[in-house]
Amino acid sequence: MYSASDLRKGLKIEIDGAPYVITDFNFVKPGKGAAIYTCKLKNLATGATMTRAYRNNDKVDQPQLTEKRLHYSYCNGADYVFLDENFEEIVIAGDVMGDSKRFMVENISVDVLFHNGRPIEVTLPNFVEKAIVYTEPGVRGDTATNVLKPAKVEGGYELQVPLFINQGDTIKIDTRTGEYVDRVSVRK
Numbered sequence: 001m002y003s004a005s006d007l008r009k010g011l012k013i014e015i016d017g018a019p020y021v022i023t024d025f026n027f028v029k030p031g032k033g034a035a036i037y038t039c040k041l042k043n044l045a046t047g048a049t050m051t052r053a054y055r056n057n058d059k060v061d062q063p064q065l066t067e068k069r070l071h072y073s074y075c076n077g078a079d080y081v082f083l084d085e086n087f088e089e090i091v092i093a094g095d096v097m098g099d100s101k102r103f104m105v106e107n108i109s110v111d112v113l114f115h116n117g118r119p120i121e122v123t124l125p126n127f128v129e130k131a132i133v134y135t136e137p138g139v140r141g142d143t144a145t146n147v148l149k150p151a152k153v154e155g156g157y158e159l160q161v162p163l164f165i166n167q168g169d170t171i172k173i174d175t176r177t178g179e180y181v182d183r184v185s186v187r188k
Contacts, residue, residue, distance in 0.1 A: 002062055004037045004054040012044070014063035015052070019044040019115045044113065045120045064116050072108045080104065082112070092119045102157040103128045103175045124175040129184050130154050131170050138163035 002013060009025045024040035037054040054060065070082035070090060078094040080101065092112065094101060100110075100122045108128065113121040135151035148160040153171070161180045165171060172181040 002060045004056055004058045004060070007037050007039055007054065007060065012063055012065055013041075014061040015041070018046075019063040019065060019120065023049070045115065066114045068112050068114065070110055070112050072104055072106065072110060074106075075104070082110070090119070092122065096120065097122055099178075100124050100175070102155060102178070103130075103173065104155065105130065126175060127172050127181060128175055129170055129172050130157075132161070132165060132167050135161065135165060135167050137166065 002011070007013075007022060007025060009022055011022045013020050013022065020041040020043055022039045023042050026038040027035065028038065029035045034055050034057075037056075037058075038051065039054070040049065040051050042049050068084060070084055073081045073083050073089070075081070076091070080092045080094065080097055082090045082092060084090060090112075096119050097104075103124055105128055108125065110125075111123040112119050113123070130153040133152050133154050136149055138149065147163050149163055149165075150158055151161040151165060152158050153173070157173075157178070159173065159178060159180055161171065165180075165183060166186075169186055170184040172184050173179070174181050
């Protein structure tokens with residue numbers, strides 16, 4: 001159990017059985033009266049946000065959160081199957097995966113946050129490598145800097161890549177932004 005004076009940005013708390021993270025924090029001590037701790041909160045399970053104010057003597061619950069490193073195995077319809085260190089299968093629903101499912105590659109290691117034994121958040125590595133499935137060839141002579149063209153990578157995700165990238169090349173993608181970072185290898 002936390003007291004209001006323990007609150008700070010990045011702290012994870014529980015309100016009405018749901019886990020929240022404090023995204024913004026403000027402390028106000030008026031001339032008269034008790035101090036007020038105002039927090040902007042983000043629900044870790046749903047992504048919804050809200051603002052709450054606490055007084056000095058208020059208590060806040062501490063959530064039962066655990067984090068595990070899992071390895072992606074395969075996709076089973078809308079669900080994603082992972083293996084833990086004991087090779088036990090853990091199934092995570094597609095809606096929990098969110099945008100992360102666009103960047104899933106076989107045997108990728110991810111960090112999964114569990115609340116009371118239920119997965120609520122999947123964190124990918126910052127970069128993944130994927131092969132280009134389809135892109136138009138670059139126009140010869142078009143050498144202007146920062147000219148981009150659309151490309152589709154394995155798994156169906158579409159992004160903008162430089163003109164010199166061709167079908168079959170492997171590229172590095174930033175999973176936080178979904179943008180092209182670098183060419184890893186050229187098709188043979």
